[in-house]
Amino acid sequence: MKTATEQFVQIGNAEQYCAFRPMADLPSFDAQLLQDHSVDAHWAIIDAGRVTARCSLWWKNAPAHPEHRIGLVGHYAAATDESAAALLEFVCQQLAETGCTLAVGPMDGNTWRDYRFVTETGGEPRFFLEPHNRPDGPAQFVRQGFGDFAHYFSALVTDLKLTSPRLERVQKRMAKRGIRIRSIRNDTFQSDLQKIYTVAQTAFREHTLYDEMGESEFLRQYESLRGVVPFDLVLLAEQKGRAVGFGFAVPDLLQARRGETVDTVVIKTLGVLPDREFAGLGQQLLEQIQHRAFALGYRRAIHALVRETGHLQKISRRYAVPFRRYSLFAKGLC
Numbered sequence: 001m002k003t004a005t006e007q008f009v010q011i012g013n014a015e016q017y018c019a020f021r022p023m024a025d026l027p028s029f030d031a032q033l034l035q036d037h038s039v040d041a042h043w044a045i046i047d048a049g050r051v052t053a054r055c056s057l058w059w060k061n062a063p064a065h066p067e068h069r070i071g072l073v074g075h076y077a078a079a080t081d082e083s084a085a086a087l088l089e090f091v092c093q094q095l096a097e098t099g100c101t102l103a104v105g106p107m108d109g110n111t112w113r114d115y116r117f118v119t120e121t122g123g124e125p126r127f128f129l130e131p132h133n134r135p136d137g138p139a140q141f142v143r144q145g146f147g148d149f150a151h152y153f154s155a156l157v158t159d160l161k162l163t164s165p166r167l168e169r170v171q172k173r174m175a176k177r178g179i180r181i182r183s184i185r186n187d188t189f190q191s192d193l194q195k196i197y198t199v200a201q202t203a204f205r206e207h208t209l210y211d212e213m214g215e216s217e218f219l220r221q222y223e224s225l226r227g228v229v230p231f232d233l234v235l236l237a238e239q240k241g242r243a244v245g246f247g248f249a250v251p252d253l254l255q256a257r258r259g260e261t262v263d264t265v266v267i268k269t270l271g272v273l274p275d276r277e278f279a280g281l282g283q284q285l286l287e288q289i290q291h292r293a294f295a296l297g298y299r300r301a302i303h304a305l306v307r308e309t310g311h312l313q314k315i316s317r318r319y320a321v322p323f324r325r326y327s328l329f330a331k332g333l334c
Contacts, residue, residue: 011054018031024079042055043055043057052080055106059100068101074109078137104209111209117327118130121324126254127304129304146331152325153325154302181284183234184234184236196248200271207310244275248267249265249293249301250268263299267286270312
């Protein structure tokens, strides 16, 4: 419950947020994201000028669902269980008053941005582009009536030279159909990203809670990685000049920040157009990235944030062993 000295404050921009000091246990937050992510509301609990809990809400342009009107809870953090309980109860009431019937979180507006809680850490340290949360975050949601909505895992590949026997047939079939795989190029970087965006818009459309990202935001997001991603780790599959699939991987830059040798690549995204003609192309892209990473001197790969019930999980398990698990939570508001 909220204490007598705490108050709910709606914050509209970064300047207003920065007028308060976060509690020492509260993770840092880039308040510019309030504008960049077009939040519909941001609420904080303030105690003597300090932020004890915070989150953003989205409902006006939240992802579609066949049975519910979705409200999203993201940018979430709470320094204490008491402030977490007060904030989550309050914002769920706010979402219900807008007509939402299901609160989903944590999700920062859509699935292109940070979402999910780490629920099982495993023995590996955090990797680049992985979501991060306080260990008590999942339990705080559960205590307020949230339950599991979707499950994910990350898995470790320790032999990048692995070759699947079935891929020889797939490669011959793809070649016969005029499909060629190449790495993106510096001289065509912008147009290659636009091709990846076009494939992603179609390939991910049937994913749970998928919502479109504008092309300009997509290009900004990937342009920021231009100087740190070897082009051999970003692959395009084309058929007569039309992009039909892609694979995106990046070195685990957090290894360097820890003073370690960067020997791991993070395979972040695979996308293939949903046509039986391209069956097997996703695995071909995945294996090629792993082989190219080995040729570049890397020794491990992480299959990042794989949906437990998705098609990719079947491919991943042929090469990798899960080491970390994540959950997305939901709560009915009726």
